Amino acid sequence: MAASVSGYTFSSLCYHSANSNSDHEGFLLGEVRQEETFSISDSQISNTEFLQVLEIHNHEPCSQLFSFYDYAGKVNEENLKRILKERRKNVIGWYRFRRNTQQQMSFREQIIHKQLTHILGVPDLVFLLFSFISTANNSTHALEYVLFRPNRKYNQRVSLTIPNLGNTSQQEYKVSSVPNTSWNYAKVIKEQGAEFFDKDGVMKDIRTIFQVYNALQDKVQAVCGEVEHSERLKETFQEEVNKLKKQIALRKSEKEDERRLQEMTAVEGRQVPEEHKNTCPAYNSRVVCPGNAAEEYSLENQDTSETPPPYSEVIPLDSTAVSTETSTAYLPRPQAVGSSSYAPPSLGVAKYTGNGDGSSTDSSQGTPGSGVVGQQAEEEEEEEEEEGGEEEGEEEEDEEDSSEYENLANEPSESSDSEFSQLAEGRPASLRPDGDARNSQASQI
Amino acid sequence: MAVNAVHLESDAFLVCMNHALSTEKEEVMGLCIGEVDTDRIAHIHSVIILRRSDKRKDRVEISPEQLLAEMTGRPMRVVGWYHSHPHITVWPSHVDVRTQAMYQMMDQGFVGLIFSCFIEDKNTKTGRVLYTCFQSVQAQKGSEYERIEIPIHVVPHETIGKVCLESAVELPKILCQEEQDAYRRIHSLAHLDPITKIHNGSVFTKNLCSQMSAISGPLLQWLEDKVEQNKQNIAELQLEKERLTLELTDLD
Numbered sequence: 138m139a140a141s142v143s144g145y146t147f148s149s150l151c152y153h154s155a156n157s158n159s160d161h162e163g164f165l166l167g168e169v170r171q172e173e174t175f176s177i178s179d180s181q182i183s184n185t186e187f188l189q190v191l192e193i194h195n196h197e198p199c200s201q202l203f204s205f206y207d208y209a210g211k212v213n214e215e216n217l218k219r220i221l222k223e224r225r226k227n228v229i230g231w232y233r234f235r236r237n238t239q240q241q242m243s244f245r246e247q248i249i250h251k252q253l254t255h256i257l258g259v260p261d262l263v264f265l266l267f268s269f270i271s272t273a274n275n276s277t278h279a280l281e282y283v284l285f286r287p288n289r290k291y292n293q294r295v296s297l298t299i300p301n302l303g304n305t306s307q308q309e310y311k312v313s314s315v316p317n318t319s320w321n322y323a324k325v326i327k328e329q330g331a332e333f334f335d336k337d338g339v340m341k342d343i344r345t346i347f348q349v350y351n352a353l354q355d356k357v358q359a360v361c362g363e364v365e366h367s368e369r370l371k372e373t374f375q376e377e378v379n380k381l382k383k384q385i386a387l388r389k390s391e392k393e394d395e396r397r398l399q400e401m402t403a404v405e406g407r408q409v410p411e412e413h414k415n416t417c418p419a420y421n422s423r424v425v426c427p428g429n430a431a432e433e434y435s436l437e438n439q440d441t442s443e444t445p446p447p448y449s450e451v452i453p454l455d456s457t458a459v460s461t462e463t464s465t466a467y468l469p470r471p472q473a474v475g476s477s478s479y480a481p482p483s484l485g486v487a488k489y490t491g492n493g494d495g496s497s498t499d500s501s502q503g504t505p506g507s508g509v510v511g512q513q514a515e516e517e518e519e520e521e522e523e524e525g526g527e528e529e530g531e532e533e534e535d536e537e538d539s540s541e542y543e544n545l546a547n548e549p550s551e552s553s554d555s556e557f558s559q560l561a562e563g564r565p566a567s568l569r570p571d572g573d574a575r576n577s578q579a580s581q582i
Numbered sequence: 583m584a585v586n587a588v589h590l591e592s593d594a595f596l597v598c599m600n601h602a603l604s605t606e607k608e609e610v611m612g613l614c615i616g617e618v619d620t621d622r623i624a625h626i627h628s629v630i631i632l633r634r635s636d637k638r639k640d641r642v643e644i645s646p647e648q649l650l651a652e653m654t655g656r657p658m659r660v661v662g663w664y665h666s667h668p669h670i671t672v673w674p675s676h677v678d679v680r681t682q683a684m685y686q687m688m689d690q691g692f693v694g695l696i697f698s699c700f701i702e703d704k705n706t707k708t709g710r711v712l713y714t715c716f717q718s719v720q721a722q723k724g725s726e727y728e729r730i731e732i733p734i735h736v737v738p739h740e741t742i743g744k745v746c747l748e749s750a751v752e753l754p755k756i757l758c759q760e761e762q763d764a765y766r767r768i769h770s771l772a773h774l775d776p777i778t779k780i781h782n783g784s785v786f787t788k789n790l791c792s793q794m795s796a797i798s799g800p801l802l803q804w805l806e807d808k809v810e811q812n813k814q815n816i817a818e819l820q821l822e823k824e825r826l827t828l829e830l831t832d833l834d
Contacts, residue, residue, distance in 0.1 A: 144603030145804035152596040156738040276731030277714040294707035302605040309785045310768045314778040330776035340783030360805040367812035368741040374819035381826035388833045
């Protein structure tokens, strides 16, 4: 089987994956064909082979995880229908993007795949797995991808090619003609060849193909304009939705505070010490404190004597304090990827680290939240420790042992409690429940 | 250290990927447009695709720096360069490191990005795309330069910016321009016989056809799909907006 995906679709997959701070998934649309290939060999006159060709035309990203299945991996047909609509008949597979994981289907993915195969009625449904890993200092990142045919017993992995320009060889132009003194030759080619040229001596084909090219480019520009317009519209709507969400969250917390205040006053009437009155306004100010609401909250939980508000209520307030610039709004809160003073040295993928010793240290942890920014202070520390060698210059990625992958997704070693808790925070959002307004579902492997 | 880290906006990253994946037979290159903030983080908001033959950026009609500056209200400039390593390891070659060092002489904060693609591990059928960020420093011994690693992060950007879109659709234009220039060079040779001229004309036609089927076509398809996808997203957002508005009024 041969599979291909256009560079633009592939880049789009990378783009959507980069935009998500958790796992990302979606459907692959395209077609599967049988192609006959002929070959001639000495033993037989003609050899026909049938090759299955899979072409991925487009992808349909899911806006959230668990949009068509639940935590138990049960696929919801209704949701699936709603997501795919009429594109359902073009589905040839689905894909998932994960960070710092093995290049293997997880158990849940396998279950989902079986159900999708059955529900969509595609016997050879494929699964494209993207896995993202980075070096410890985040200077180098790798996106690995494997296309699986899980419904087959053998040859489950399929090579995915990205067709491209290849060789637009301008060396194919001839700068000189083959020397020929034959008058007949010169006469014939001049007379008969004249058909190809117009009165200006320019080849007619060139003008024609140039017209085709121009028409195509005009279309490209036109549709590009449409895309630009729709992107801006999407932006506006997204901003409005975000604003509404913030307003709702604010309203909800205000109401909750009012309710609590009422409760307090009711309780106070039964002679309660002064401290409780003071913790109330202090608590309020803590909740609206920018950036660290969640963290501070979990630490100070033991100190307050009143019932804590639900975690999800605390988080949206966070975003009000964050800069409204789109780019920074999606940065994880600094504490989510480990405190700035701590730079876990054992994190990282040995094969990409510019350590200079070329050894594989079989590091068992991946780097935290590599696709999204958040470790500025950590980076500065790493920079100071950087040795800056170029020993890796000749390293050939292809020679890597695939068994090294096994180490990436192993359970983190319990070297120390503090390190592990840092690691738990440092894990990409996909590995822990995240009450973030953007990402309201958790993803477990 | 002149630069602490690089933040590459995801839509600029998209254009880099498009460009890097456009050909596996040659290295492509371009420039990174953006700004460096007070924390010495270089923010890359967009890229300019450069012609292979002519590395000067003023050959490009639009001025992305001006456009970006207008849109953001902040001055934008070239902060780095990128190029691709098809079938080759992501690490910069000695030439790359030297080129980077030269750029740094003009601008200390200039960064280099490399995208390595079309890599496949035949055993595991795993494909790979890698990207790295680096600068150059003088080696301790001798006058040679060494690579130093700069952290780079792709920063989410939920929509694709206007400048990025325009850069993306420049690629077919640039390729066609290069082809025309190559053809013009041989077309001006007077001593070619008609057969050779027909041959050369056909090469031009063939190459332009390759460009259209490998680049323009898929690009157009991607753009059309994006319009469709956005229509869906906008409809969903509208519904959500209505739902939320209702919820807000209920709360009040």
